[in-house]
Amino acid sequence: MADSYHHGNLREALIDAGIKIINENGEENLSLRKVAAACGVSHAAPYAHFKDKEELIDAIKANVTDKFMEKLIEAVEGKPSADAAIIAMGRAYVTFFSKNPDYFIFLFGKQNITAHLKMSKEYKGDYPPFLLLRRMYLLHLEENGLEKTVEEQEIDLIKIWSIVHGMTSIACMKGVKSSFNWNDIDERLLT
């Protein structure tokens, strides 16, 4: 089926090839024509599956986010308390992107989190990682018998996300000398 006129599963193949290219050569080397060539099809073939380059990139983004989400869920599973779960999420967050800095730049790079908000529509709800964090956070309030207004909750959530995200930013910087140890800070994550 690989040598037939019809590729068979070009859409998935294009996404996979895109991820591979980003992984090996960074986002700046991603071009429609290269992705097409990597799949052994003509340069215009992707247009049968994606309106334009942006749509391909969005699809790749969604795919990478799924991988990210897997790690987060993995981190949360089987944790004894919400606090432990949240800390594990933070660790997983940093770890995931430290291992794949290209993914961080790719996901949060150009349009920062804007892209994710846009993606939320596909998920028909909030951005999944943030949703998971909120769930864990609410659980944390419950477990500790805390009561907070919605506004206070939003502030806490943004604060947590900000710290983790900001740290990841820094952790992803290549050539950073800092011997900063993520473990030193995690118990201070919860206000």
Next chain:
Amino acid sequence: MADSYHHGNLREALIDAGIKIINENGEENLSLRKVAAACGVSHAAPYAHFKDKEELIDAIKANVTDKFMEKLIEAVEGKPSADAAIIAMGRAYVTFFSKNPDYFIFLFGKQNITAHLKMSKEYKGDYPPFLLLRRMYLLHLEENGLEKTVEEQEIDLIKIWSIVHGMTSIACMKGVKSSFNWNDIDERLLT
């Protein structure tokens, strides 16, 4: 001098034109040829001043950072305490980029903070905004008679920067519904 063969001050003109284009149309619309056209010179003229596109962009970046730095210094000046200065810096940080979201994407977008570290070399030292923050932070320790190890200091600094930077990320998201109020959180900034 504007109609002579030699432009006179093309380097600066290119940088200004670049900033203007980014401001009005975003970074994705920045092309060497457009910048050149905006200055009324041929499309290859920039190569007399910049090795390639990246070098032009780096120059623009340095220029925008200078503007950013001005605001930070402005915010710090005349504050009664280091604590007040740090909070003012945080406010200025968010305010500056909220007013010019394109600058945030431009500065921290593609390579995130990596670009800034690279720029540090030009400044022959640390990244100026971070340097200012460290100065204020050390002053804060002194004023409050606190003693911390260098490691603890680095953690605090990264934490502060992470919060502010992460919040700015979120603040810069277009179309974010959150009625999040920056003022609600600033007194909690200092550990």
Next chain:
DNA sequence: TGTTTTAACTTGACAATGTAAAGATACCCG
């Protein structure tokens, strides 16, 4: 089964872009 419709792909073309090479121009230093 034979025909038609349609989705998936190819080919060819075009404009925009980054960049290199070679030439033109005018300013500066002797």
Next chain:
DNA sequence: CGGGTATCTTTACATTGTCAAGTTAAAACA
């Protein structure tokens, strides 16, 4: 004043995103 050099232009080329028109094969239908 004259040569040297930095600045700018012209021309050219490869890469890229995108479109339009044609081609193929698979699915739908009669």
